[in-house]
Amino acid sequence: MSSDLAQRILGAVESIPPGFVLTYGDVAELVGTRAVRHVGRVLSVSGGTPANEGVAGGGGGTVPWHRVLRSDGSLAEHLYTEQRQLLLGEGVRFIGDKVDLENYRWDGVSTTTA
């Protein structure tokens, strides 16, 4: 594999239950790295390219990168519109131009939809 880091990041993102979101910093910490920058880099390759077959641990299906946002709750410029629609579909409420991290920030343990 290219790097276990990328695999772990994808796995962590995939572990995010629907209706919840995580910040790049949180994902980085979950995987055990401080390369918060690398998180977005991995997602760009796995989510921005359809060539993620067999990369996202499987199986499955495409990494829910739309559940990953910045510490501010805001999203990237290119994804702002995209993520907003996807998150809204998951039931996540938006506060203006940001996500309500206070209520949708995944704990990283409560896999059971609250």
Added chain:
DNA sequence: ATGTTGACACCGG
């Protein structure tokens, strides 16, 4: 091995 880049985070003015 070195330099540059990157879907970020944090601190200072």
Added chain:
DNA sequence: TCCGGTGCCAACA
């Protein structure tokens, strides 16, 4: 409060 610069870590050429 808003804007800017700096720092961290990993991957790529």
